Amino acid sequence: MPLLAPTRPVQAFLLLSTCLPDHEYLDRPNTNNCMLRFTAVLRRQQFLIRALSGEAHSRGATEIKVMAEGNLEADAVSILRRITPLLDPNRNKGQAGKIAVIGGCREYTGAPYFAAISALKIGADLSHVFCTKDAAMVIKSYSPELIVHPILEESYSVRDEDKGFISSKTVAEVAKWIERFDCLVIGPGLGRDPFLLDCVGEILKLARRSNIPVVIDGDGLFLVTNNLDLVSGYALAVLTPNVNEYKRLVQKVLDSEVNDQDASEQLLSLAKSIGGITILRKGKSDLISDGRTVHVVSSFGSPRRCGGQGDILSGSVAVFSSWARQVQTTAEEDATFSTSNPMVLGCIAASALLRKAAFVAFESNKRSTLTTDIIEHLGRSLEDISPAC
Numbered sequence: 495m496p497l498l499a500p501t502r503p504v505q506a507f508l509l510l511s512t513c514l515p516d517h518e519y520l521d522r523p524n525t526n527n528c529m530l531r532f533t534a535v536l537r538r539q540q541f542l543i544r545a546l547s548g549e550a551h552s553r554g555a556t557e558i559k560v561m562a563e564g565n566l567e568a569d570a571v572s573i574l575r576r577i578t579p580l581l582d583p584n585r586n587k588g589q590a591g592k593i594a595v596i597g598g599c600r601e602y603t604g605a606p607y608f609a610a611i612s613a614l615k616i617g618a619d620l621s622h623v624f625c626t627k628d629a630a631m632v633i634k635s636y637s638p639e640l641i642v643h644p645i646l647e648e649s650y651s652v653r654d655e656d657k658g659f660i661s662s663k664t665v666a667e668v669a670k671w672i673e674r675f676d677c678l679v680i681g682p683g684l685g686r687d688p689f690l691l692d693c694v695g696e697i698l699k700l701a702r703r704s705n706i707p708v709v710i711d712g713d714g715l716f717l718v719t720n721n722l723d724l725v726s727g728y729a730l731a732v733l734t735p736n737v738n739e740y741k742r743l744v745q746k747v748l749d750s751e752v753n754d755q756d757a758s759e760q761l762l763s764l765a766k767s768i769g770g771i772t773i774l775r776k777g778k779s780d781l782i783s784d785g786r787t788v789h790v791v792s793s794f795g796s797p798r799r800c801g802g803q804g805d806i807l808s809g810s811v812a813v814f815s816s817w818a819r820q821v822q823t824t825a826e827e828d829a830t831f832s833t834s835n836p837m838v839l840g841c842i843a844a845s846a847l848l849r850k851a852a853f854v855a856f857e858s859n860k861r862s863t864l865t866t867d868i869i870e871h872l873g874r875s876l877e878d879i880s881p882a883c
């Protein structure tokens with residue numbers, strides 16, 4: 495079956511990554527918090543300028559070759575080693591990542607928890623959850639590690655005449671925090687209340703204006719599938735659809751059905767049609783494309799399909815893509831690596847780690863493997879690939 499191969503920058507990066515010592519490009523800054531916030535903003539701006547001018551991926555843009563399937567498999571282990579930071583005593587709280595999950599409502603409290611706690615278990619320093627008031631106490635009670643903001647409202651708790659005011663107040667609450675975050679995960683357990691989704695649409699616009707990367711999952715995908723302008727052309731957006739979410743996206747954007755025979759071409763064309771955003775199509779193998787390259791992660795995995803594994807993935811993509819961007823800003827001598835799409839690198843790393851942790855959890859728990867068991871294996875699985883110190 496003809497499939498699309500990685501384009502030159504990523505291929506070269508993968509080759510390079512097998513030749514260089516681990517962590518050669520890792521960040522070891524010793525600056526104060528003010529400086530860190532400044533560099534975070536600068537980093538986002540630099541990436542956006544490159545992405546908007548086409549420089550970030552331009553070398554590969556004209557060269558999408560059709561090659562054998564084996565060439566698609568990403569060298570996820572090398573990527574994980576390159577982007578995972580060492581635990582350096584000179585680093586301050588926050589430098590390993592500050593993630594926020596926008597999700598959690600009356601029905602779903604597990605999904606935002608899984609995404610947020612996975613971010614911490616992988617190595618992020620701070621993990622916030624912005625959810626409805628009903629969900630907040632429940633999520634807080636799962637874990638004292640999470641910072642929970644009970645700010646979202648559903649239609650049932652808001653009078654029609656108050657909707658405009660409540661919506662502005664909700665967005666203003668997020669605006670107070672947004673510059674501090676390295677990435678937002680929008681959608682796990684969000685539900686589909688129209689008023690709540692409208693507010694989250696405004697939060698997404700705010701994130702985009704502030705150049706904050708976003709990972710869109712679960713009901714966030716329901717929102718953006720029906721409002722593609724929210725993400726179209728935003729280079730810092732990643733969509734992580736499951737089988738149903740992907741089907742809806744393909745129908746809406748390409749006006750066709752999912753084609754499993756030419757899965758890579760279809761994904762490539764979907765990502766391109768939404769302006770080159772990154773899409774991670776989850777399934778037996780995970781397929782990743784930003785409209786220029788397609789990669790597959792099919793290593794490990796588990797036959798258990800318990801709910802919540804996609805939530806682990808979305809939290810993990812947020813952390814790994816933030817780390818990839820952080821490494822890129824400090825690896826200026828490595829032009830090939832610095833021009834690879836960090837959102838794609840983050841997807842490859844997250845997919846491989848989740849699948850490894852699921853594999854290990856299944857080894858011990860077999861049929862009774864649950865999402866919490868997989869989360870417990872994230873740290874050890876990453877340690878095997880990229881030791882902490």
Ligand SMILES: NC(=O)C1=CN([C@@H]2O[C@H](COP(=O)(O)OP(=O)(O)OC[C@H]3O[C@@H](n4cnc5c(N)ncnc54)[C@H](O)[C@@H]3O)[C@@H](O)[C@H]2O)[C@@H](O)CC1
Pocket residue numbers: 601602603604605606681682683684685686711712713736738739801802804805
């Ligand atoms: N423990 C938890 O709290 C979990 C919550 N999850 C959340 O559950 C939500 C749905 O995710 P799925 O992966 O099941 O989504 P899917 O789109 O795969 O399937 C959901 C099914 O329910 C239907 N559906 C969902 N909401 C509906 C609504 N308001 N009205 C009518 N039909 C509706 C869909 O059409 C579909 O048939 C997401 O927010 C997701 O993040 C999942 O992540 C699994 C774990």
Ligand SMILES: Nc1ncnc2c1ncn2[C@@H]1O[C@H](COP(=O)(O)OP(=O)(O)OP(=O)(O)O)[C@@H](O)[C@H]1O
Pocket residue numbers: 712735736737776777778779780795796797799800801802803804805806807845848849
């Ligand atoms: N058939 C499969 N075989 C192996 N791994 C799979 C299979 N399907 C999905 N996965 C893995 O499980 C992870 C989660 O995908 P899944 O399709 O379960 O997401 P989801 O439905 O969004 O999950 P959630 O229940 O959290 O919403 C993916 O990264 C993928 O690697």
Ligand SMILES: [Mg+2]
Pocket residue numbers: 711712736804805
């Ligand atoms: Mg899901």
